[in-house]
Amino acid sequence: RADQPDRGPPPAPTMYAFVRFLEDNVCYALPVSCVRDFSPRSRLDFDNQKVYTVYRGPEELGAEPESPPRAPRDWGTLLLHKAQILALAEDKSDLENSVMQKKIKIPKLSLNHIEEDGEIKDYGEEDLQLRHIKRPEGRKPSEVAHKSIEAVVARLEKQNGLSLGHSTCPEEVFVEASPGTEDMDSLEDAVVPRALYEELLRNYQQQQEEMRHLQQELERTRRQLVQQAKKLKEYGALVSEMKELRDLNRRLQDVLLLRLGS
Numbered sequence: 496r497a498d499q500p501d502r503g504p505p506p507a508p509t510m511y512a513f514v515r516f517l518e519d520n521v522c523y524a525l526p527v528s529c530v531r532d533f534s535p536r537s538r539l540d541f542d543n544q545k546v547y548t549v550y551r552g553p554e555e556l557g558a559e560p561e562s563p564p565r566a567p568r569d570w571g572t573l574l575l576h577k578a579q580i581l582a583l584a585e586d587k588s589d590l591e592n593s594v595m596q597k598k599i600k601i602p603k604l605s606l607n608h609i610e611e612d613g614e615i616k617d618y619g620e621e622d623l624q625l626r627h628i629k630r631p632e633g634r635k636p637s638e639v640a641h642k643s644i645e646a647v648v649a650r651l652e653k654q655n656g657l658s659l660g661h662s663t664c665p666e667e668v669f670v671e672a673s674p675g676t677e678d679m680d681s682l683e684d685a686v687v688p689r690a691l692y693e694e695l696l697r698n699y700q701q702q703q704e705e706m707r708h709l710q711q712e713l714e715r716t717r718r719q720l721v722q723q724a725k726k727l728k729e730y731g732a733l734v735s736e737m738k739e740l741r742d743l744n745r746r747l748q749d750v751l752l753l754r755l756g757s
């Protein structure tokens with residue numbers, strides 16, 4: 496009726512954004528109100544090459560990620576995180592169906608958008624359900640680490656058998672002992688725990704110090720042997736001289752006896 500006040504246009508329906516948090520590569524379907532300074536007009540009104548700032552509630556609070564506090568005064572309890580928007584939809588079920596049918600892909604982010612956001616892992620274009628790195632079948636992380644440790648130990652033992660003149664930096668030994676890229680079944684094959692590496696490095700340095708001490712002892716023993724050889728040679732010469740003198744003395748005695756007998 497004419498006397499009825501104008502209530503304005505109907506409120507826009509709530510849209511949902513399927514976002515990927517860059518710090519842990521976890522995806523959530525959140526209301527677009529959780530995206531800071533973001534008001535899309537349609538489901539295509541977003542840039543998948545842009546890094547957005549998204550409010551993300553702590554998981555320990557027990558709140559659902561898609562149901563954050565709407566009031567601005569309550570947003571202080573949430574945390575701001577860098578995220579990538581993968582898709583928009585007016586219904587959350589549409590996003591879930593797209594995920595189940597693997598219609599949503601993760602595009603690579605341009606370096607121009609992330610160069611100011613710190614180091615962000617680039618997972619490339621992959622299915623959302625394949626975010627975890629597959630480990631080779633039948634191989635445990637402990638076995639992989641043990642294999643790398645054995646390679647380091649073998650390299651250190653080989654290095655200890657060489658001369659001190661061919662000294663090698665411990666870091667170079669560690670790098671050379673790691674499996675080459677062509678021999679890797681996975682990225683984890685070349686990983687050695689930092690604590691184990693430091694322990695091996697300390698053992699290597701200790702063995703190097705002991706080896707220097709043994710080399711000094713060996714050099715000292717060699718010098719003593721040289722001196723003993725010289726003394727032995729001199730003693731041999733003295734023995735030969737004493738033998739000649741003894742023979743000469745015997746001949747002189749024989750001559751004297753002959754003269755006295757005549």
